[in-house]
Amino acid sequence: MEIEKVIRQLKAAQRLLCSRAANELYLEYHLKALHYLSVYYEPGNAQHTEIVQQSLKYITNYYSKYASLVTPQLSLYIINQLNAFHWMPEKYDGTWYAFNILKSIKAKRELADDEDFLYKKYLLFYR
Secondary structure (H helix, E strand, O other), rough: HHHHHOOOOOOHOOOOOOHHHHHHHHHHHHHHHHHHHHOOOOOHHHHHHHHHHHHHHHHHHHHHOHHHHHHHHHHHHHHHHHOOOOOOOOOOOHHHHHHHHHHHHHHOOOOHHHHHHHHHHHHHHHO
């Protein structure tokens, strides 16, 4: 919880930080928070649920924003990570966020075969 508080303070002072280093820190924090909560999540804990929501949204927004720079290898890594968190408590599951990243990437470039396969699978569920 203390690290979450520090991350919120850093985000509030974003204009004072090197954006590249700050974004790397935030991405690393959010991924590690999801991994931690995948093991230690306490059902009904509102703070844990909020951290899951913020982490999934931040990761999705970041990679959707820079979709044109995401390589197929990075894309598959991110998508597989988000798929692993499909059960985490949130309004949408991790696969929904993975699908949104793929949609953003598809809008910027042609999908590789593995990406396209996953995209078509997601379309079956989220159409």
